[in-house]
Amino acid sequence: MDLVPLKLVTIVAESVLEKKLVEEVKRLGAKGYTLVPARGEGSRGMRSLDWEGQNIRLETIVPEEVALRILARLQEAYFPHYAVIAYVENVWVVRGEKYV
Amino acid sequence: MDALELLRLNLLSPMVLAFALGVLARLLKSDLAFPEALYTALSIYLLFAIGFKGGVELSKTPVTTLLLPALATLGLGLLRPLSSYFLARRLLSLGRVDAGALAAHYGSVSAVTFLAALTFVQGVGHRPEGFLPTLVALLEVPGIVVALLLAKRGGGNLGEAFQEVLTGRSVVLLVGGLLIGALSGEVGMERVKPFFVDPFYGVLTLFLLDLGMVAASRFATLGQVGFRLVLYGTLLPLLHGAVGVYLGHLVGFSVGGATVLGAMAASASYIAAPAAVRIALPEANPSLYLAASLAVTFPFNLVLGIPIYHALAQGMGG
Numbered sequence: 286m287d288l289v290p291l292k293l294v295t296i297v298a299e300s301v302l303e304k305k306l307v308e309e310v311k312r313l314g315a316k317g318y319t320l321v322p323a324r325g326e327g328s329r330g331m332r333s334l335d336w337e338g339q340n341i342r343l344e345t346i347v348p349e350e351v352a353l354r355i356l357a358r359l360q361e362a363y364f365p366h367y368a369v370i371a372y373v374e375n376v377w378v379v380r381g382e383k384y385v
Numbered sequence: 386m387d388a389l390e391l392l393r394l395n396l397l398s399p400m401v402l403a404f405a406l407g408v409l410a411r412l413l414k415s416d417l418a419f420p421e422a423l424y425t426a427l428s429i430y431l432l433f434a435i436g437f438k439g440g441v442e443l444s445k446t447p448v449t450t451l452l453l454p455a456l457a458t459l460g461l462g463l464l465r466p467l468s469s470y471f472l473a474r475r476l477l478s479l480g481r482v483d484a485g486a487l488a489a490h491y492g493s494v495s496a497v498t499f500l501a502a503l504t505f506v507q508g509v510g511h512r513p514e515g516f517l518p519t520l521v522a523l524l525e526v527p528g529i530v531v532a533l534l535l536a537k538r539g540g541g542n543l544g545e546a547f548q549e550v551l552t553g554r555s556v557v558l559l560v561g562g563l564l565i566g567a568l569s570g571e572v573g574m575e576r577v578k579p580f581f582v583d584p585f586y587g588v589l590t591l592f593l594l595d596l597g598m599v600a601a602s603r604f605a606t607l608g609q610v611g612f613r614l615v616l617y618g619t620l621l622p623l624l625h626g627a628v629g630v631y632l633g634h635l636v637g638f639s640v641g642g643a644t645v646l647g648a649m650a651a652s653a654s655y656i657a658a659p660a661a662v663r664i665a666l667p668e669a670n671p672s673l674y675l676a677a678s679l680a681v682t683f684p685f686n687l688v689l690g691i692p693i694y695h696a697l698a699q700g701m702g703g
Contacts, residue, residue, distance in 0.1 A: 301663045322421075339421055366667035 289381025292352040296343045296359065297323055298369040303341050309358055310343070314351035316384055319344045327368060340368070346376060346384045392692045395505055401687055403590045407597020408684075419595040427592045428656065432496060432558035434581045434588075439518025440566020441574045446516050453636040454646075458520040461632065461650050462527035465625055466492030470535050472621060477613055479673075485536020486662045486669035490678045491621055492528025493654030494521055496555065497596065498683065500589055502648030502691050509695070511641025517649075522559040524649055526550055529658055533665050549664050555657045596683070603680035606672045614673070618653075618681030626651030626686075626694045634701045643702060647694035651686055653678035 294315075298306060303320070310318055323342040347355070352373050363369045378384065395401060410417045443451075469491035473484035499521050506513050529550050550556065566574070574582075607615065629650025633643030655678045662669060 299663075301660060305664075 288377040293374045293376040294352050296371045300339045300341045313354045315345040315347050348385050388696050399590045400593045403594040404597040407594045408601040411598045411601035433562040435518045436559040436562020437566040440563040442515025443567045444570040457632040457636045458523045462524050466528045466532040482669045486666050486674045488532035489529045489662050490653045490658040490674050492532045493658045494524040495652035498652035498686050502645045505691050506641035506644050513641035550661045553657050600679045603676045606676045618677045619685050622651035630697045640698045640702045643698040644695040653682040655679045
């Protein structure tokens with residue numbers, strides 16, 4: 286079994302951004318993603334727009350350079366005005382070619 | 386019936402009482418909460434049912450009857466964002482972006498306020514014009530567009546915001562329902578009546594219970610934004626409501642129809658506009674526009690506004 290090291294990027298954001306974020310990560314090179322509803326609270330308080338604090342959690346497994354591109358894009362276009370957090374973790378997968 | 390009696394009748398309607406229960410539940414920190422899927426389902430049902438009923442009426446209405454009311458509605462759609470914008474700049478001393486965000490909400494329309502007004506005038510015994518839901522669809526979009534133009538003056542994500550408004554669920558359901566109702570007419574109505582007409586007010590009552598909870602969770606932010614926003618959220622509807630009633634009277638509406646047009650003009654959107662504004666004006670402060678439209682204007686119209694517009698309509702047309 287060959288394990289390939291890749292990066293897991295997790296983005297938690299207000300749900301109004303769902304369509305835009307999916308478009309962004311695909312445009313920046315992600316081959317796939319997983320999306321689940323999330324709820325919570327952060328520095329911007331409970332989500333105000335979506336009913337009673339709805340957020341989304343978007344996960345995508347990508348090579349390091351794509352992960353960095355995604356974070357840079359979030360930094361530039363989303364962090365200033367929207368409720369968004371994002372972080373990167375190391376993961377190992379089989380079938381590494383699926384993700385690049 | 387005198388005005389006080391009408392106010393009592395309005396306060397004791399199941400919808401207003403359910404809204405009050407929602408507010409109370411939130412203030413008592415009850416664990417009552419609607420799952421988001423239920424809120425979405427109820428709003429889909431309501432919007433489609435309004436559109437459908439309006440469409441059936443439309444199939445019986447000659448186009449010429451519609452022309453003047455449609456023009457008046459478009460006029461309201463263009464005028465309201467302007468007055469909202471300038472009052473926000475003057476009274477609240479807000480910047481261009483925040484004023485534009487508020488204008489988008491007060492330039493659009495709240496379908497639930499429209500329904501509450503319709504229910505009220507029918508309860509009093511009026512028979513308002515059947516094509517009024519068509520006007521709701523007409524009033525929804527232009528206000529948001531004008532307000533975003535005011536805030537942006539070119540540049541930004543305007544295109545994206547237009548798409549958000551035009552393809553948003555409330556417009557698709559309303560306009561789609563109108564078309565389906567207009568094409569299938571009375572015959573089609575007979576087939577779906579047990580589902581779309583008979584349970585309608587029950588669904589609306591439940592929806593208002595949820596809305597009461599959501600509005601109450603906004604009350605906390607009112608303390609931060611202050612008294613002037615409360616003033617803004619009550620004076621502006623009164624001004625817009627009076628203009629709406631007057632226009633309704635001008636185009637020859639019945640007292641009931643003029644009341645409903647007044648309530649539509651006085652209402653502020655809290656479904657279509659917030660989504661469009663969040664995309665187009667991300668730097669605008671959501672606490673501000675949501676508190677104004679949901680925690681001030683909506684309850685004000687529901688409890689006091691509608692009977693006031695009715696009294697105005699009676700004064701002009703009575």
